[in-house]
Amino acid sequence: MANHTPAAFENQPMWAGGRSPFNVSYGKLMMWIFLLSDAFTFSSLLVQYGAQRFSNVESAVTTVWPDPASIFNHFPFMHGLHLPLLFVSVMTFILILSSVTMVLAVEAGHRNSKKEVQTYMIYTIIGGVAFLSCQAWEWYTFIHEGARLYGNTFGITEQGYEHLHSVSFGDHFEWALGDRTDGPVPFAALFFIVTGFHGFHVFSGVVINVVVYIMTVRGVFERRGHYEMIEKAGLYWHFVDLVWVFVFTFFYLI
Amino acid sequence: MDFHVKPGEYDAINYIPHTESHGTKELWRTFWLLLGITILDFVIYFVMPATGLRNFIFIFFGLVKAYYIVGAFMHLKHEKINLALIILVPTIFIVGLIMGLLYEGNALTWVK
Numbered sequence: 001m002a003n004h005t006p007a008a009f010e011n012q013p014m015w016a017g018g019r020s021p022f023n024v025s026y027g028k029l030m031m032w033i034f035l036l037s038d039a040f041t042f043s044s045l046l047v048q049y050g051a052q053r054f055s056n057v058e059s060a061v062t063t064v065w066p067d068p069a070s071i072f073n074h075f076p077f078m079h080g081l082h083l084p085l086l087f088v089s090v091m092t093f094i095l096i097l098s099s100v101t102m103v104l105a106v107e108a109g110h111r112n113s114k115k116e117v118q119t120y121m122i123y124t125i126i127g128g129v130a131f132l133s134c135q136a137w138e139w140y141t142f143i144h145e146g147a148r149l150y151g152n153t154f155g156i157t158e159q160g161y162e163h164l165h166s167v168s169f170g171d172h173f174e175w176a177l178g179d180r181t182d183g184p185v186p187f188a189a190l191f192f193i194v195t196g197f198h199g200f201h202v203f204s205g206v207v208i209n210v211v212v213y214i215m216t217v218r219g220v221f222e223r224r225g226h227y228e229m230i231e232k233a234g235l236y237w238h239f240v241d242l243v244w245v246f247v248f249t250f251f252y253l254i
Numbered sequence: 255m256d257f258h259v260k261p262g263e264y265d266a267i268n269y270i271p272h273t274e275s276h277g278t279k280e281l282w283r284t285f286w287l288l289l290g291i292t293i294l295d296f297v298i299y300f301v302m303p304a305t306g307l308r309n310f311i312f313i314f315f316g317l318v319k320a321y322y323i324v325g326a327f328m329h330l331k332h333e334k335i336n337l338a339l340i341i342l343v344p345t346i347f348i349v350g351l352i353m354g355l356l357y358e359g360n361a362l363t364w365v366k
Contacts, residue, residue, distance in 0.1 A: 022337040029337070036341055043348040047355050054359030069299065089296050093289065100285045103327045110275040169300065231329075238327045242320055249316040253295060254309050 031232045035239045038201075042243050045194050046250060052186040066154045066183055068252050070164050073173065074141050082164075082173035088252050091134045092244065098127025099241040102209075106234045109227025114216060117230060121213040124237065128206040135199050139192075145175075147188040155183025191251065198247055201240050208233050276332070284326040291315050 015021055022029055056065040069084040076087070105120035146153040156164070160179030167173045212233045221227045295315055302308045325331040330338050 021334075022340075023334045024337060032337065032341055036344060039345060040348070043352070047348075047352050050352055051355045051359035051362075054356050055362035067304075085296060085299055089292060092292050096285065096288050096292065099323070099327055100281060103281050104278060106329075107275055107278055107281065235328055238323055241327075242323045245316055245319045245323065249295075249312050253299060253312045 025228060028228065028232055028235070031235050035235060038239065039243075042194075042197070042246070045190075045197065046246060049186075049190045049194060049250065052184070052190060056184040064155075066152075066156045066187060067161075067164075070156065071145075071154055072138065072142070072252065074138075076137055080172050080174060082167045082169065082171050084169070085252060087134070087138065088248065091131055091138075092248050094127055094131050094134065095241050095244050098124050098131070099238055101127060102234045102237045106227075106231050109221070109230040112222075112227065114219070114222055117216050117221075117227060118213065121209060121216060121230075125206060125209050125213065128202055128209065128237075132199060132202055132206070135195065135202075139195075142188075142191070147191070149189050149192050150185070152183040152185050152188045153180055154187060155181045157181055194247060194251065198240070198243055201243065205233075205237050205240050208236060280326055284322050287322055288319055291319055 020026075020029070024032075053065050072088060073082050073084040074087060075081065075083045101120045101123035105117050105124060108116035108120060157179060160175070163176060163179050164173075212229055215221060215229065216227075221229060295312060298308065298311060302311075330341065
């Protein structure tokens with residue numbers, strides 16, 4: 001790896017000043033520190049989710065925590081079909097794909113190829129907007145079925161689970177009377193708060209990507225001589241993808 | 255005072271980062287890996303019964319995906335070990351906190 005330390009600092013101790021002990025620029029280091037603090041924010045939400053969920057496992061008094069994949073079993077343009085986990089997997093795929101185009105933009109930036117950076121940034125922005133649209137659709141469907149921030153009508157009864165298990169993947173499914181009752185209140189609230197918080201991060205990521213794209217088109221980085229700003233925006237974008245990995249695992253799979 | 259720095263030289267004010275490309279091979283390999291694990295997640299969800307072992311597999315896969323996103327996409331594998339450590343070490347405590355609070359959450363069911 002290239003060493004950027006000028007000769008005067010070469011034999012100085014690492015922490016003596018005049019050079020970055022982390023060998024990255026100030027902006028990039030601060031982006032990492034910000035992402036660490038953001039990781040704490042999301043962790044506290046996930047910790048809250050885990051504690052709430054585990055306190056509603058098996059109890060005579062409270063209703064059991066609903067099986068999430070059975071609730072998010074819809075797919076656009078396939079109305080009424082029982083397709084658990086499929087739509088959210090497609091959303092995951094979209095986010096992974098936009099992560100790759102982002103990292104390709106960073107790589108193009110390393111070669112100072114303005115044109116390629118522009119192309120890949122456009123793909124990344126399209127991916128981000130597609131993900132947000134999917135999430136909006138999922139929220140719409142969930143609210144339409146009766147989910148609210150302050151209550152939960154998704155307490156699935158024994159009859160409901162029998163009904164769910166009687167249909168196979170891709171069959172027609174409609175909730176029947178007595179399938180659902182009032183469930184643990186934090187279920188819908190935590191879903192809205194955590195996916196909403198993540199969605200807001202995706203939204204701000206898209207805004208950052210648009211700003212960086214405009215700067216690229218206007219030749220700001222070309223004049224500056226390097227495309228490190230793409231790298232910083234990329235760090236944020238990958239972090240959003242990283243958070244989604246855990247939201248996907250804890251909210252849908254488990 | 256001359257603030258003009260030659261490319262590749264470190265300067266606290268006019269820092270010019272190194273522009274070294276590692277190629278796209280590793281990136282695409284990471285993409286296929288992430289996609290493969292996600293498909294595997296999907297398959298395991300339907301094939302395996304809902305047990306603790308399945309949850310363990312999902313969490314393990316989540317951590318593998320996190321490793322590849324942070325290591326390859328966010329480039330942390332190629333950064334200095336100093337930087338990698340100040341980012342990664344605090345997250346170990348998060349894992350401890352999550353485990354502790356899951357236990358406490360479970361304990362709440364005894365009270366209810």
